[in-house]
Amino acid sequence: MEIIRLAHLDDVDALVQMRWEFSEDERRNGATRYEEFHKICSAFLIKAIYSGDWYIWVAEIDNEIVSHMYLQLIHKVPRPGKSPDPRFGYVTNVYTRPAHRNKGIGTRIHAAVEQWSKDNQAEFLLLWPSSESVAFYSRNGFVASEEAMEKHWG
Template sequence: MPPASAPRRAKAIKIRVATPNDLAAIVRHRRNMFRDDLGSSAVALNAMERTSAPFIERGLREGWYHGWLAMASGRAVAGAGVIVYDWPSNPRAPEQTQRAYLLNVYTEPAFRGRGIARRLVSRAISWARRNGFSALWLHASKAGRPIYSSMGFVPTNEMKLQLR
C-alpha cells in the first residue's frame, strides 16, 4: 500500500522532459530497476553507475538520449528514456539508418499501479513517431511485459549469446 503522502492518481503526477541536470535521478532509477528486476549486487550496481552515468550524461548533452521524468512534489518518482543509435537499414525501412531503443523505464514502488509507466512509455512512443522512427525496441522485464504488450509491443526473433 502506498504511503499517505503518495498521490492517489497518476493525474497528480506531471511528466516532463529530462535534462542533464536530472542525471542523478536517471541513474538512481536505472540502479533500482536492475536491483528490483535482477537482484543485482551492490558491487555490480556501483560499477554500473560509474560507467552508465557519464554515458547517459553525454547522451543528454549530445541529444541521442531522450528522457522523461514523472514528478511528484518536485521529485522524480519514475522515468523512461530512448537512446538513438546508428543501425543499418532493412527492407521494411530502407531509409532508416538509426534505431530508437526504449530503456530505463522505472517507477518507484510507492507510485506503481497508477499508470505512470504507461504515460511515460506513451511519451516515448509519441516522440519516436514524431521523429520518423519505424519501430521502437526494448528489453522487457517480466513485470513490464504486460504493459508493453498492451501498448502494441510484440516479441521479436532476436536471440542472445551471453559471452561472460
C-alpha cells in the same frame, strides 16, 4: 500534479539514485559502492543527454522524479528508396518507484516516447522485457517477436 518531460542535466543525480534503486539485486551481489556508481553513471548520463542518440523521459510529481523510460536511437545503414536516416528506438531502463506503480504513469511515459518516436521517424521500438514487465508492455502495444537473435560470450 504530474509532468512528463525529457530529462535534463539537473536530473542526473535523481536518475543515478533511481538506477541504484532499480538495480538492487545486482547491488546485493556486487561490491560497488554508491559513490563509485554515482561517478560512473553520472558520466554516462551526461554524455547520453548531450549525444542526440539517447532521450530520457521522466514523470515528475511535486518536483520529484518518480518514473523514467530511456530511449536510444539506433541508426541503421541506409538503403536505396528508404529513409535517408533509418533508425529504430531501443527502450531500456524503465522504472517507476514502488509507491507510484499501478497508477498509469508508465503508460503515460510510454505514450510520450511512442509519439516522439513517430514524430522523429523511428521505424519501430524494440525492448527486452523482464518476465515481470511483459504484461505492461503487452498492454502498451508491444508484441513478442521471433526475428531477433542473440549471441552471448564470456
